[in-house]
Amino acid sequence: GNSVTQMEGPVTLSEEAFLTINCTYTATGYPSLFWYVQYPGEGLQLLLKATKADDKGSNKGFEATYRKETTSFHLEKGSVQVSDSAVYFCALSPFAGGGNKLTFGTGTQLKVEL
Amino acid sequence: EAGVAQSPRYKIIEKRQSVAFWCNPISGHATLYWYQQILGQGPKLLIQFQNNGVVDDSQLPKDRFSAERLKGVDSTLKIQPAKLEDSAVYLCASSSRLSKNIQYFGAGTRLSVL
Helix, strand or coil: CCEEEECCCCEEEECCCCEEECEEEECCCCCEEEEEEECCCCCEEEEEEECCCCCEEEECCEEEECECCCCECCEEECCCCHHHCEEEEEEEECCCCCCCCCEECCCEEEEEEC | CCCCEEECCEEEECCCCCEEEEEECCCCCCEEEEEEECCCCCCEEEEEEECCEEEECCCCCCCCEEEECHHHCCEEEEECCCCHHHCEEEEEEEECCCCCCCCEECCCEEEEEC
16 A cells, blocks of 8 residues: 655754755555645645656745655755744655545654754 | 635544534535544545545544535534544545645644543
8 A cells, every 4th residue: 555654753953954854655656745734733734746756846945856766755945944843744645646635654843943 | 715614623522422523625626535633643534525425435434433525515524422542633625626636724623532
């Protein structure tokens, strides 16, 4: 079956530090890959997505590249801010169009300190 | 546009009681999802509707959980009777082909079963 594995948290960084949150997946075919973010007290929000190999998703300074050869979709940001503190979820959808159930990782909590 | 609305935000009940959650998706979104998010885990799909028909309910514990989407708009998820292990956040999401099948999530209902 499909599965997503992401690094455990919490990850604690100082403001302006470089961020990497690792995500690897197992799936058949050509899934779509997503990063969702959950701020305290709020619902999940789509951060970025990629629908085919070598695609790079980007939003709000965050980037992730769909690597089929390593089955990975690592999230990166060059300079984090306190406002980036949240829980980040890596997810996949089995079809390229994304219109199906999402399989999520367990989430990685990010804490950014001044 | 208005987001996905869920109510109530919080619910505390005793085991063996029943409880119901309500979801109003984004207007025009044909697909509606219910996810269960247990503390420290990623969301897990319980049921997916396309209009008022069920697409996937393979992970819904049908002996105690039920869901309906009459008229293909609002949806209700019910648990009867509740168990301690049902304590979780219940998330509703919706999507449409026009929105490129991106799933938009509500803020969730946090259920505590005592």
